[in-house]
Amino acid sequence: MSETADIKKxxxxxxxxxxxxxxxxxxxxALFVVTLVIYIYDLVRGYPTEAPWLRYPYIMWAVWLxxxxxxxxxxxxxxxxxxxxxxxxxxxxxxTGNTDIIIEDNNxxxxxxxxxxxxNAVFGILYKLGILNDDMMVLLxxxxxxxxxxxxxxxxxxQSWFLKNKCCTTCRIYNWDYAMMxxxxxxxxxxxxxxxxxxxxxxxxRWEITFYRHPERFSIRTNAYLKCENCNEKLCHHKNQLHSxxxxxxxxxxxxxxxxxxx
Numbered sequence: 001m002s003e004t005a006d007i008k009k010x011x012x013x014x015x016x017x018x019x020x021x022x023x024x025x026x027x028x029x030a031l032f033v034v035t036l037v038i039y040i041y042d043l044v045r046g047y048p049t050e051a052p053w054l055r056y057p058y059i060m061w062a063v064w065l066x067x068x069x070x071x072x073x074x075x076x077x078x079x080x081x082x083x084x085x086x087x088x089x090x091x092x093x094x095x096t097g098n099t100d101i102i103i104e105d106n107n108x109x110x111x112x113x114x115x116x117x118x119x120n121a122v123f124g125i126l127y128k129l130g131i132l133n134d135d136m137m138v139l140l141x142x143x144x145x146x147x148x149x150x151x152x153x154x155x156x157x158x159q160s161w162f163l164k165n166k167c168c169t170t171c172r173i174y175n176w177d178y179a180m181m182x183x184x185x186x187x188x189x190x191x192x193x194x195x196x197x198x199x200x201x202x203x204x205x206r207w208e209i210t211f212y213r214h215p216e217r218f219s220i221r222t223n224a225y226l227k228c229e230n231c232n233e234k235l236c237h238h239k240n241q242l243h244s245x246x247x248x249x250x251x252x253x254x255x256x257x258x259x260x261x262x263x
Contacts, residue, residue, distance in 0.1 A: 017082055017233045018153075024070075025149040031063055032142040039135050063142070064192050071178055071199050075206070082152070082233055084167075084174035087226060088210045093217045094224035101219045105163035105172040112162050112173060120183045127187045137184040138193075144181045153235065154242060167236050169226050172218065175207035 014022070038056060074081065077089045086092050123140060126132045151158065152168055165171050178200035185193040216222040224230060 014238070015232060015234050017080060018235055018238070020080055021082075021149060021152055021235070025146065025153065027066070028142070028145045028149060031066065032139070032146055035059060035063070035142055036139060039139060042135075060192050063138070064196060067145070067178070067182075067196055068199065071196075071203055074175070074178070074203055079232065082174070083169045083225065083231055084171050084233075087169070087217050087223060088175065088207055088214075090214075090217075092223075092225045093214070094230070095216075096222055096224045098221045100221050101215050102221055103172060103215065103219050105165040105170070108162045108164070109172050112158055113176075115162075116180055116183070123184055124187050134188045134193075137188050140184045141182055144184075148177050148181055154239065167231075169231055169233065170218075170220055172211075176204050179204040 038059065074085060077086060077091055083092070123132060123137070127137060156168070158173070159165055159168075159171065163172060168174060179197075182193075182197045182200045185197045188194075211218055220226040228236075
């Protein structure tokens with residue numbers, strides 16, 4: 001066996017930004033589970049399901065405080081946030097000298113927006129028909145919040161099926177995440193819901209205004225900050241490892257099925 005064959009590839013450690021993503025996934029999932037358990041408990045006990053924050057204000061305050069804090073810090077530059085949302089800031093624009101601004105995933109943004117609005121319109125109709133209530137819409141938002149981290153850490157259907165961007169760092173709609181997350185709150189009345197929705201829309205509006213005023217910050221051709229060697233997240237390595245594991249598992253499963261058929 002050659003010496004090179006014995007050399008193991010160094011394991012890539014999770015970066016600080018990646019660890020923060022996993023922490024967010026854990027506490028968002030915990031919020032979803034706790035809220036779901038309380039909702040089911042109320043159903044079993046026969047309690048009214050409207051305005052649960054009147055009985056459990058600490059739950060709504062926890063949900064509100066967690067996401068309002070997350071969104072607050074998203075308005076400012078931070079080394080603890082993903083480069084995907086930080087490219088909008090002037091200090092993160094590293095001029096490459098190239099003036100050819102090309103953003104490959106820009107054309108698909110309208111399609112993603114239409115699909116998202118249409119999908120949530122279905123939930124809105126069900127809400128208006130009385131099939132869904134405020135509790136369910138809040139649970140839907142919390143489910144979206146978990147899905148948001150799954151998209152970042154494991155698999156993003158928007159990236160794979162529509163935008164075709166190489167990674168989250170170059171994603172055209174990264175800062176749409178909170179607005180998409182809180183879309184169902186359009187139908188829910190009250191300070192908690194509308195304040196979260198308002199701030200999330202403000203984040204998205206600022207992102208879009210910055211994009212149209214400074215598109216050079218969003219293009220890998222004109223902003224070296226978006227290049228792989230300057231990334232402080234490195235999630236693509238972990239995603240690739242996961243995809244390789246899925247592929248290998250599928251191959252082994254197919255081989256076992258083939259062997260069983262030949263018995």
